[in-house]
Amino acid sequence: MKRVFQTVTFHFVCIVIFTLLYSIFSTHFEKMSNEKEPELIDFLFLGTTVQAGVGYTSLTPITPLAKFIMIFQQFLTLSTNVFLLYLFTR
Numbered sequence: 905m906k907r908v909f910q911t912v913t914f915h916f917v918c919i920v921i922f923t924l925l926y927s928i929f930s931t932h933f934e935k936m937s938n939e940k941e942p943e944l945i946d947f948l949f950l951g952t953t954v955q956a957g958v959g960y961t962s963l964t965p966i967t968p969l970a971k972f973i974m975i976f977q978q979f980l981t982l983s984t985n986v987f988l989l990y991l992f993t994r
Contacts, residue, residue: 911988915955915981922977923951926963932970933963950974955981 926933926947933950935942942963950961954977965971 907988911984914984918977918980919948919951919955922954922973923948925973926950926970929970929973932965932967934966936962936964951977954978957981957985 923944927944930942930947933942933947935946946961946963950963953959953961954974959978965974
């Protein structure tokens with residue numbers, strides 16, 4: 905049960921950190937609808953969907969920096985999932 909709590913906490917912390925990173929670099933993203941500037945809820949949605957492995961969002965990275973941040977979050981999520989699979993299947 906301790907590992908489950910640690911895993912959930914880790915993913916929650918990652919979502920919060922990447923939501924803040926995405927909002928700090930908000931000029932590097934644009935909404936698909938181009939109606940208005942992205943809001944904090946848009947970045948929270950982005951961070952959550954990337955961390956969950958879904959990847960669907962209404963924001964598009966438009967600079968290499970934004971793409972790198974998203975790739976880093978995806979890599980972090982993938983490596984965590986692979987590590988957890990290794991632990992639970994031993």
